[in-house]
Amino acid sequence: MNSKFFDLKKEKQDRMINAALKVFALQGYRHGSTDDIVREAAISKGLLFHYFGSKLGVYQFIYDYSVRYMNLELRSTVNPKEEDLFLVMKQIERARMHAMRGYPYMQQFLNRSASEDSYEVLLSVEEKRNVLEETYAAIEGQIDYQALPAVADGKRLKKMLDFTIKGLMTERFQDASFQPEMLYEEICDYLDMMGKIVTARTGV
Numbered sequence: 078m079n080s081k082f083f084d085l086k087k088e089k090q091d092r093m094i095n096a097a098l099k100v101f102a103l104q105g106y107r108h109g110s111t112d113d114i115v116r117e118a119a120i121s122k123g124l125l126f127h128y129f130g131s132k133l134g135v136y137q138f139i140y141d142y143s144v145r146y147m148n149l150e151l152r153s154t155v156n157p158k159e160e161d162l163f164l165v166m167k168q169i170e171r172a173r174m175h176a177m178r179g180y181p182y183m184q185q186f187l188n189r190s191a192s193e194d195s196y197e198v199l200l201s202v203e204e205k206r207n208v209l210e211e212t213y214a215a216i217e218g219q220i221d222y223q224a225l226p227a228v229a230d231g232k233r234l235k236k237m238l239d240f241t242i243k244g245l246m247t248e249r250f251q252d253a254s255f256q257p258e259m260l261y262e263e264i265c266d267y268l269d270m271m272g273k274i275v276t277a278r279t280g281v
Contacts, residue, residue, distance in 0.1 A: 082128040082138075093118045093125070095180060097139045102185035106136055106198045137201050140190060143183050144205045148212050150176050160221035162231060163272045166238060169216065170264050177257040185250060188243060229275050241267055 082090065096118035100109040111132050115122045129135040154172035159165050173184050187209070193199060222231030242264055249260050 079128045079130075089120075091179065093120060093128075094139055094142060095182065097135050098143070098180055098182040098186045101136060101139065102182040102189050105189060106132075106193050106195050111135065133197060133201060136198060139186065140202045141205050143180075143187055144209045146180070147172070147176055147183065147187065148209060151212055151216065155216050155219075157219060160219055160224065162220050162222070162225065162235060163268050165216060165220055166235070166242075166268055167265055170242065170261055174257045174261040177260075181255065181257070182250075185246065188246070226275060234271075234275070238268065238271065 093114075096114045099117060100113045103109075104113070109132075111122060111125060114135065115125050118125075125135065129138055150172040151169065154175065155165065155168040159168065176183050190198075190202065190206075217235075220231070220235075225231045225234070245263060245267070246260060249255050249263075
């Protein structure tokens, strides 16, 4: 990547980043095209290739950018001393909401990247993928699953909630009026509801 990219005005940088995030989030690496990216960003293809060299170069850059950005948001938002499953998950979603205010498709892109099957893509982002996975692993390690009622399998409960959150995010992105704050509130409502269900079922 041409380091002079960061000499561009922030508005233009973000326009190009958001265009690439959207295209790769919705279409994946194989089907996402640089034609779609430049059309979305309202720039020339020559300019895109001047800064990134190739489609893979664009993908590598936005993956690295997304990991760094999300990692920073997670580390600054999630309380390292919090052990409650539902509160930790709310803090994770707050960090994602902060990121999506400036980069609406960032989390969708990261979700999509987890299922990419292109060898060149997997190889190019392997190191950065590990960085984000380590952050999430550290956060999950904070959770005191033993504090949950005995009949609740904490790991399975978290997995179910993760799938619910991803489904809500996908559903809301189909709505042209998507707003990160509204998604965050809806996710919190689901987390609160599940917390009450777990408590009620066990009589705690």
